[in-house]
Amino acid sequence: MSDFKEIIDSLKKFRDERDWEQFHNPKDLSLAISIEASELLELFLWKKAEDANIEKIKDELADVFSFAFLLADKYNLDIKDIVLNKINQNALKYPVAKSKGTAKKYNEL
Structure with missing residues (x-):
C-alpha cells in the first residue's frame, strides 16, 4: 500500500500547489478518467497494436491512473x-x- 500512498501523496501535492482541488470533484474526476481513456484508445486508432507509440501509451495510461487514484482517495477507498x-x-x-x-x-x- 505504501506505493499507492506515495503516488497519491505526490498527486495531491502537485494538485494542491496549483489550487486545483476545487476542480477535482468526483464527477469531474470520473469525466477525466473517461476522457484520458479515450485519448489512450486514440493511440491505437487505425493502426496495429504493435505500431502504437509506447511512450504516448505510458503518458495516457499514467493520466488514467492518476485521476483514478485521486477519485479513490476522494472516497477513502x-x-x-x-x-x-x-x-x-x-x-x-x-x-x-x-x-x-x-x-x-x-x-x-
Whole structure:
C-alpha cells in the first residue's frame, strides 16, 4: 500500500500547489478518467497494436491512473482492497471451467 500512498501523496501535492482541488470533484474526476481513456484508445486508432507509440501509451495510461487514484482517495477507498475484491467477484462470475479460452460474457456462458 505504501506505493499507492506515495503516488497519491505526490498527486495531491502537485494538485494542491496549483489550487486545483476545487476542480477535482468526483464527477469531474470520473469525466477525466473517461476522457484520458479515450485519448489512450486514440493511440491505437487505425493502426496495429504493435505500431502504437509506447511512450504516448505510458503518458495516457499514467493520466488514467492518476485521476483514478485521486477519485479513490476522494472516497477513502483502499485501491488494493477494491481491486482484489473485484478480481474475486470476477472469479465467481467467470469460473475457469466455463470461461477458459472464451471472451463470452458471464451471462452467455
